Amino acid sequence: MSEINTKISSENQNFSKFAITENFTCIRFLDQNKERFELEFNLEKGTSFNTFLIKSNGELFIIHPPEKQYLNSFNKVIYNFFDQFHLDKINIITGHINPQMIETIKNISTQFKNIVITCSNPGFKLISELWNQRNPNLENFVEIQLPKINIIKKELNLELDNLLLDLIPIPTARWPGGLIIYERNQEILISEKIFSAHIASEYWSETNRISTEVDRKHFYDCLMAPMSNQVISITEKIAEYDIKTIAPLHGPAIEYSLKSFLNDYIRWGENLSKNNPKIALIYASAYGNTASIGDALAKGINRTSVEVESINCEFISNDVLIKSIQNADGYLIGSPTLGGHAPTPIVSALGTLLSEGNRDKPVGIFGSFGWSGEAIDLLESKLKDGGFKFSFDPIRIKFSPNKPKIKELEEIGTHFGRKIIKEAKRNSRKSDTGMITSKTDPKLQALGRVIGSLCVLTASKGKDENNIKGAMLASWVSQASFSPPGLSIAVAKDRSVESLLQIGDAFALNILSEKDFKEPLKRFTKPFAPGEDRFEGLNIELTPNEQIIIPESLAWLDASVKERMECGDHWVIYAEVLHGNILKSDSLTAVHHRKTGANY
Numbered sequence: 122m123s124e125i126n127t128k129i130s131s132e133n134q135n136f137s138k139f140a141i142t143e144n145f146t147c148i149r150f151l152d153q154n155k156e157r158f159e160l161e162f163n164l165e166k167g168t169s170f171n172t173f174l175i176k177s178n179g180e181l182f183i184i185h186p187p188e189k190q191y192l193n194s195f196n197k198v199i200y201n202f203f204d205q206f207h208l209d210k211i212n213i214i215t216g217h218i219n220p221q222m223i224e225t226i227k228n229i230s231t232q233f234k235n236i237v238i239t240c241s242n243p244g245f246k247l248i249s250e251l252w253n254q255r256n257p258n259l260e261n262f263v264e265i266q267l268p269k270i271n272i273i274k275k276e277l278n279l280e281l282d283n284l285l286l287d288l289i290p291i292p293t294a295r296w297p298g299g300l301i302i303y304e305r306n307q308e309i310l311i312s313e314k315i316f317s318a319h320i321a322s323e324y325w326s327e328t329n330r331i332s333t334e335v336d337r338k339h340f341y342d343c344l345m346a347p348m349s350n351q352v353i354s355i356t357e358k359i360a361e362y363d364i365k366t367i368a369p370l371h372g373p374a375i376e377y378s379l380k381s382f383l384n385d386y387i388r389w390g391e392n393l394s395k396n397n398p399k400i401a402l403i404y405a406s407a408y409g410n411t412a413s414i415g416d417a418l419a420k421g422i423n424r425t426s427v428e429v430e431s432i433n434c435e436f437i438s439n440d441v442l443i444k445s446i447q448n449a450d451g452y453l454i455g456s457p458t459l460g461g462h463a464p465t466p467i468v469s470a471l472g473t474l475l476s477e478g479n480r481d482k483p484v485g486i487f488g489s490f491g492w493s494g495e496a497i498d499l500l501e502s503k504l505k506d507g508g509f510k511f512s513f514d515p516i517r518i519k520f521s522p523n524k525p526k527i528k529e530l531e532e533i534g535t536h537f538g539r540k541i542i543k544e545a546k547r548n549s550r551k552s553d554t555g556m557i558t559s560k561t562d563p564k565l566q567a568l569g570r571v572i573g574s575l576c577v578l579t580a581s582k583g584k585d586e587n588n589i590k591g592a593m594l595a596s597w598v599s600q601a602s603f604s605p606p607g608l609s610i611a612v613a614k615d616r617s618v619e620s621l622l623q624i625g626d627a628f629a630l631n632i633l634s635e636k637d638f639k640e641p642l643k644r645f646t647k648p649f650a651p652g653e654d655r656f657e658g659l660n661i662e663l664t665p666n667e668q669i670i671i672p673e674s675l676a677w678l679d680a681s682v683k684e685r686m687e688c689g690d691h692w693v694i695y696a697e698v699l700h701g702n703i704l705k706s707d708s709l710t711a712v713h714h715r716k717t718g719a720n721y
Contacts, residue, residue: 135323136149136150136194136198139325141307142283142284144175144284145175145307146173147171147172147173147325147368148172149169149170149171149323150172150187150194151167151168151321152191152321153167154168159521160416160420160527161339161416162319164319164336166336167319167320168321168371169371170187170191170370170371171371171372172184172185173185173311173368175284176206177281177282179208180211181199181203181208181210182214183199183211183213184311185215185216185217185311185370188221188224189224189225192224195225196228199229210236211235211237212236212237212239213229213237213239213268214238214239214288214302215238215240215300216241216244216290216296216299216300216301217296217313218240218251218298219251220408223252226248226268227265230265230266238269239277240270240272240273240298240300241272241273241298241299242274242290243290243292243298245298246436247297248267252265254407273288273300276290284304286304286305288300291313291315291355293355294348294431294432294433294436294437295347295348295431295433297433299313299314299315300313301313301315307365307366308362308363308365309365309367310364310366311369312359312368312369313370314344314369314370314371315352315356315359315369315386316337316367316369316382317337317340318333318336318340318369319336319339319371322372324373325373326366327373327374327375327378330381335624336372337385338389339623341386342423343416343420345386346419346429347429348430348431349389349390349393352390353387353390353391353394356386357387359383360383393428397426397428398428398450398451398542398544398545399428400428400430400449400451400452400453400538400541401445401448401449401451402415402418403442403474404434404453404454404455405434405455405457405466405467405470406433407457407459410521413489413521413522414516417530418453418485421530421536421538422541424534424538424615424619425535425539425541425542425614426538426542430445430449432470434466434470435466439473442470442473443477446473446474450541451537451541452474452482452509453486454467454470454484455488455516456488456496458491458493458494458495458496458497459496461493462495463499463500467496471499471504474504475503475504475507478509480508483511484504484509484511484512486511486515487515487517488515488518489518489519489520490519494517497516512536512540513533513651523586524583525586525589526652530651532651532652535617538615562719566716566717566718568718569719570715571718572712572714572715573712573713574596574633574710574712574713575596575638575711575712576598576630576632576633577594577630577633577641578593578594578595578610578628578629578630578631579591579592579629579631579655580592580618580629581667581668582621582627589621590655591617591620591655592618592645592669593618594646595610595630596713596721597610597611597691598610598630602695605697606697607683607697608630608678609693609694609696611692612693613691614690614691614692622682622694624682624684624685625682627667627680628668628680628682628696629666629668629670629678630678631670631671631673634709634711635709635710636708637673638711640673641671656671659671660672664677664679665679666681666700674705675710675711676702676703676704676705677704681697683696683697
């Protein structure tokens with residue numbers, strides 16, 4: 122794979138060209154911006170967008186045109202192709218549709234006349250709805266004629282110069298217009314959102330499996346997990362092809378770990394479907410903001426081992442919706458407000474939930490809005506009048522959630538999932554893990570004799586309005602290395618602070634004194650409401666890495682996460698200690714003694 126890396130004028134962007142064949146090129150647009158609000162960008166490694174260009178018989182095929190933010194760079198590339206190769210027609214092939222991508226296609230259609238768009242039937246519906254949507258406050262709106270659209274019903278085969286393309290629709294709840302493309306001669310699969318990772322990488326492919334594993338798992342957890350059954354089916358279908366390279370929409374290509382990565386996608390999905398309680402997450406989303414709220418709620422729920430079934434009611438049959446509602450142990454329903462109303466598919470789905478839903482099961486509602494919010498009021502009033510019981514106050518977010526709000530949404534999801542688990546345990550009288558957890562079990566009594574220092578882990582990330590903080594009581598702590606000085610901490614998957622302990626993140630470990638541990642113990646063992654400030658009223662100080670020191674600490678350590686290992690219902694975090702100090706030299710460390718290993 123040959124590469125030409127080209128810098129452009131934008132402060133945070135550049136792009137790379139990768140020549141796959143003489144007439145088949147990947148343009149990777151890189152974005153170093155680490156302050157994006159969406160949950161999927163929480164690892165703060167920037168992102169990239171892969172667009173593919175094919176020259177064939179005087180025509181240019183654009184596979185997955187980039188979003189509006191890359192438009193200036195993209196225009197330079199397109200004009201260069203037309204000037205160099207004297208092309209007279211543009212064929213746009215796209216699956217993932219959103220308003221930002223529509224703006225790019227509009228821009229192309231105003232500059233080049235001979236244009237055809239190829240997409241799936243759900244993709245056609247989305248393009249038609251979004252094409253001339255406008256902000257009601259926007260003046261001088263000019264309608265642009267929609268280009269000719271070629272709709273793919275099942276699969277479409279294209280024979281181009283030295284290339285054979287199979288276009289295969291892969292509709293999912295999150296991306297109903299999904300479309301993967303397989304090029305038979307090079308055995309390359311353009312997988313769109315599936316298998317993506319948000320990394321601003323200038324290299325064509327991963328350097329090894331480990332180099333992108335954490336990022337791809339994070340992308341999966343944020344966006345694929347709520348529709349894991351659909352993703353498993355798609356992955357199994359993809360595995361039937363002879364593939365040398367997977368080129369996703371975001372991030373580097375997958376070559377070295379291709380087979381193991383396909384197996385990972387199936388395994389991750391199967392782990393979410395082991396007869397766990399289920400929540401039906403029903404939504405519609407005009408601009409992606411309501412979907413982002415649902416993603417954050419789902420991420421929090423998944424920490425509790427509850428399965429989330431994501432249902433985009435705009436693209437699902439009523440029979441499937443009824444079955445999902447009847448099989449669910451709880452319900453979430455979300456809607457945008459468009460022109461003062463809820464979208465028609467949401468109104469229809471609400472009617473189905475009212476007629477088929479179980480009033481004894483918990484429900485939550487959410488939505489985004491721009492100027493009003495009537496759709497959320499409608500959901501609230503109808504469900505309340507219908508006898509449903511709300512697990513949390515309706516979530517109303519103007520436009521899009523910021524990072525602190527995303528974290529709060531995750532916490533709301535975790536609380537909701539815990540409620541479902543608690544009810545499932547009450548009904549089954551069995552542990553959700555299938556383990557014997559009786560306090561009289563000898564092995565658990567013996568395990569309980571393992572002791573640890575009583576500590577408070579604190580973590581802070583981001584600046585100003587994007588600052589998010591968390592804390593937890595920790596006693597499963599141990600020194601892990603001499604050089605460099607390091608420690609290990611076990612963190613339960615459903616802990617709110619876990620999302621702040623990714624590789625590269627900083628935290629402080631506050632080691633408590635046996636004389637002064639009672640007050641912090643009381644504070645940090647109480648249940649916190651989602652979004653509640655754990656440090657309100659405390660006279661805190663900061664470490665050199667701007668992590669939080671609580672006043673009762675005997676000593677503190679400033680650390681950076683280097684490794685994470687998944688261990689059952691916990692993550693084991695290995696961190697390098699960067700700074701530290703003793704605050705009370707005349708006191709001993711508080712030690713947590715237990716009688717059983719069945720709980721903390």
